[in-house]
Amino acid sequence: xxxxxxxxxxxxxxxxxxxxxxxxxxxxxxxxxxxxxxxxxxxxxxxxxxxxxxxxxxxxxxxxxxxxxxxxxxxxxxxxxxxxxxxxxxxxxxxxxxxxxxxxxxxxxxxxxxxxxxxxxxxxxxxxxxxxxxxxxxxxxxxxxxxxxxxxxxxxxxxxxxxxxxx
Amino acid sequence: xxxxxxxxxxxxxxxxxxxxxxxxxxxxxxxxxxxxxxxxxxxxxxxxxxxxxxxxxxxxxxxxxxxxxxxxxxxxxxxxxxxxxxxxxxxxxxxxxxxxxxxxxxxxxxxxxxxxxxxxxxxxxxxxxxxxxxxxxxxxxxxxxxxxxxxxxxxxxxxxxxxxxxx
Amino acid sequence: xxxxxxxxxxxxxxxxxxxxxxxxxxxxxxxxxxxxxxxxxxxxxxxxxxxxxxxxxxxxxxxxxxxxxxxxxxxxxxxxxxxxxxxxxxxxxxxxxxxxxxxxxxxxxxxxxxxxxxxxxxxxxxxxxxxxxxxxxxxxxxxxxxxxxxxxxxxxxxxxxxxxxxx
Numbered sequence: 001x002x003x004x005x006x007x008x009x010x011x012x013x014x015x016x017x018x019x020x021x022x023x024x025x026x027x028x029x030x031x032x033x034x035x036x037x038x039x040x041x042x043x044x045x046x047x048x049x050x051x052x053x054x055x056x057x058x059x060x061x062x063x064x065x066x067x068x069x070x071x072x073x074x075x076x077x078x079x080x081x082x083x084x085x086x087x088x089x090x091x092x093x094x095x096x097x098x099x100x101x102x103x104x105x106x107x108x109x110x111x112x113x114x115x116x117x118x119x120x121x122x123x124x125x126x127x128x129x130x131x132x133x134x135x136x137x138x139x140x141x142x143x144x145x146x147x148x149x150x151x152x153x154x155x156x157x158x159x160x161x162x163x164x165x166x167x
Numbered sequence: 168x169x170x171x172x173x174x175x176x177x178x179x180x181x182x183x184x185x186x187x188x189x190x191x192x193x194x195x196x197x198x199x200x201x202x203x204x205x206x207x208x209x210x211x212x213x214x215x216x217x218x219x220x221x222x223x224x225x226x227x228x229x230x231x232x233x234x235x236x237x238x239x240x241x242x243x244x245x246x247x248x249x250x251x252x253x254x255x256x257x258x259x260x261x262x263x264x265x266x267x268x269x270x271x272x273x274x275x276x277x278x279x280x281x282x283x284x285x286x287x288x289x290x291x292x293x294x295x296x297x298x299x300x301x302x303x304x305x306x307x308x309x310x311x312x313x314x315x316x317x318x319x320x321x322x323x324x325x326x327x328x329x330x331x332x333x334x
Numbered sequence: 335x336x337x338x339x340x341x342x343x344x345x346x347x348x349x350x351x352x353x354x355x356x357x358x359x360x361x362x363x364x365x366x367x368x369x370x371x372x373x374x375x376x377x378x379x380x381x382x383x384x385x386x387x388x389x390x391x392x393x394x395x396x397x398x399x400x401x402x403x404x405x406x407x408x409x410x411x412x413x414x415x416x417x418x419x420x421x422x423x424x425x426x427x428x429x430x431x432x433x434x435x436x437x438x439x440x441x442x443x444x445x446x447x448x449x450x451x452x453x454x455x456x457x458x459x460x461x462x463x464x465x466x467x468x469x470x471x472x473x474x475x476x477x478x479x480x481x482x483x484x485x486x487x488x489x490x491x492x493x494x495x496x497x498x499x500x501x
Contacts, residue, residue, distance in 0.1 A: 008494055010291030010459065011302075012309020042299075122493075124344030125177065126293020126460020127468045132376075134294045135345075142346020146495035157493050159289075159324050159333045160175055161313035166493045177458030178469075179476020209466075292344065293460020301461045326456075326491050326500045327342055328480035 003115040006148050008166075009158030010122050016050060018156060018163050019080055019119045026078035026115040028057035033071070033079055035087040037064045050082070064090040067101075068108040076114045083119040084148065085141055098140055106147045120145050122157075170282040173315050175333075176325030177289050183217060185323060185330050186247055186286045193245035193282040195224035200238070200246055202254040204231050217249070231257040234268075235275040243281045250286040255311055256304070265307055273314045287312050289324075337449040340482050342500075343492030344456050350384060352490060352497050353414055353453045360412035360449040362391035367405070367413055369421040371398050384416070398424040401435075402442045410448045417453040418482065419475055432474055440481045454479050456491075 003026075007019040023030045032054060038044040051060070059077075063070040067087055071079065081087075091098040109116060124138045149155045155167035170193075174186040190197045199221060205211040218227070226244075230237040234254055238246065248254075258265040276283060291305045316322045322334035337360075341353040357364045366388060372378040385394070393411075397404040401421055405413065415421075425432040443450060458472045483489045489501035 006494065010289060010305075010309070011295070012291055012306045012313070014309075014313050042302075120494075122292040122344060122459075123294050124292070124346055125289075125456040125458070126344075127457050127463050127472055128345070129294050130465075131294075131297075135376075138294055138344075139346045142344070142348075146346070146348050149494035149496055155494055155496055157498070160173065160287075160316035160322055162316055162322060162334050164324070164331075164333055164498070166496050166498055177456060177460075177472075177476070178462070179458055179473045179480070181476075181480050209469075289459040290461050291459070292456075296461050298461075298464075305461055327340065327454075327483035327489055329483055329489055329501050331491070331498075331500055 004109050004112065004152045005115070005117045005154045005156065006120060006145070006152040007117065007156045007158060007163075008120045008122055008145060010125070013158040014161030015119050015121075015158040016082055017053070017161065018158050019082065019117045020054065022156075023078050023080040023115070023117045024057060029059050030057060030078045030080060032058045032060045033067070033081045034060055034062045035064055035067065035081065035083060035090060037086075037090065065094060065096065068104055071108055071112065071116065074114050078115040078117070081116065081118040083121065084144060085121040085123065088141055088144055089137070092137065092140070098144070102144045102147050106151050109148065110151045118148060118152075120148070171276050171279065171319045172282070172284045172321045172323065173287060173312070173319040174284065174323045174325060174330075175287045175289055175312060177292070180325040181328030182286050182288075182325040183249055184220070184328065185325050186249065186284045187221065189323075190245050190247040190282070190284045191224060196226050197224060197245045197247060199225045199227045200234070200248045201227055201229045202231055202234065202248065202250060202257060204253075204257065232261060232263065235271055238275055238279065238283065241281050245282040245284070248283065248285040250288065251311060251315065252288040252290065252308055255308055259304065259307070265311075269311045269314050273318050276315065277318045285315060285319075287315070338443050338446065338486045339449070339451045339488045339490065340454060340479070340486040341451065341490045341492060341497075342454045342456055342479060344459070347492040348495030349453050349455075349492040350416055351387070351495065352492050353416065353451045354388065356490075357412050357414040357449070357451045358391060363393050364391060364412045364414060366392045366394045367401070367415045368394055368396045369398055369401065369415065369417060369424060371420075371424065399428060399430065402438055405442055405446065405450065408448050412449040412451070415450065415452040417455065418478060419455040419457065422475055422478055423471070426471065426474070432478070436478045436481050440485050443482065444485045452482060454482070
């Protein structure tokens with residue numbers, strides 16, 4: 001079992017639950033690095049549902065942008081990053097250089113001593129979006145996923161709540 | 168080989184053909200539980216194409232809403248439910264409590280004596296839909312898929328007409 | 335290892351890179367059969383990025399429509415067709431009979447002496463598109479993928495840049 005694990009899948013495919021249980025295998029309390037921002041009621045609702053499922057085995061660290069900084073603050077506890085797609089969205093909305101940040105994340109992950117489990121999304125298996133920004137976003141998400149998968153020890157695809165081993 | 172089998176996949180990924188052949192392994196005539204409603208010409212056309220591929224080995228039982236009731240009417244013949252995503256659509260359009268129905272279906276499946284093969288769809292691997300109802304639907308579909316997969320003995324992902332074993 | 339290989343996956347899932355390395359296993363120089371047409375700046379940009387990644391080991395043959403004709407012009411070198419989804423788009427825009435062309439491609443592939451690797455796209459795992467033409471297209475793409483997968487010796491699903499064996 002490796003120490004960098006990427007869990008990908010479509011919406012509501014059970015990615016987060018799989019990632020949480022894989023993180024706790026490394027020990028607890030674990031650190032939940034939340035990239036979500038409650039910008040509207042729907043997001044606040046999703047965040048509340050996820051938080052309610054996690055129990056006392058978790059400490060939450062909210063960090064929408066500086067993911068590498070959050071990964072530096074470690075005391076050896078396993079970390080779960082949920083999720084990379086929202087982090088990418090935050091970077092793009094804040095007009096940061098997401099390509100530089102993606103490359104920096106890959107380097108940071110390769111240098112970690114304590115385990116990191118990361119959740120991401122499959123967003124490219126539908127019809128080509130008519131919206132240009134959506135096309136740019138799915139290209140960026142696919143590129144980020146590939147870079148993280150390359151340095152990961154394990155990659156898991158969630159299908160109907162079940163893990164499919166990819167790497 | 169288990170007796171509850173879930174076959175999932177994208178549009179035109181060969182789900183129905185895989186599910187049909189898996190059902191007939193259990194014996195024939197088998198019962199085709201059709202959840203589709205021919206509400207427009209396009210749906211009627213899709214239903215006709217599917218029906219034409221099935222032969223004399225099938226008896227058709229159309230049931231848009233009361234899936235658990237349809238599964239109770241058994242003489243021991245294998246059943247194929249095609250498909251869960253349309254059933255969910257029908258429940259939502261009829262303003263039924265789909266969450267209660269999904270939980271009831273999972274309990275009903277766990278108690279079946281005769282085999283049941285179910286077809287569902289992967290709808291969450293594209294870009295986040297701009298339409299709020301579409302987002303609610305893909306969350307509901309993902310949740311239903313996870314509940315059925317949990318009680319299933321086998322889960323198969325259809326890719327380009329080929330089965331990939333998930334469980 | 336078979337001589338007809340289909341590589342499928344979502345947008346930016348690493349399909350082309352996997353297909354290129356699989357093609358070069360058969361020897362080089364290899365022939366890159368490009369179905370893309372630079373109809374706008376965005377497409378021209380994508381073509382340029384792909385071409386830049388390929389090196390001197392490739393000869394490029396551009397063919398938007400007559401794919402079977404391009405596969406007939408062989409000197410025994412391995413061929414990479416990138417990609418089937420754009421070819422299908424070109425056929426539909428040119429008002430060709432895509433169903434006849436898909437069947438002809440499957441027959442042509444089955445008769446090849448030299449290796450052919452083909453790239454295609456998963457386009458059916460999102461929400462049902464509201465646009466009718468998009469629904470027709472994803473059905474056509476799924477049907478084409480199934481026909482090619484049936485005659486292929488190997489089928490690979492690309493996930494986060496990694497190959498998952500399907501056949």
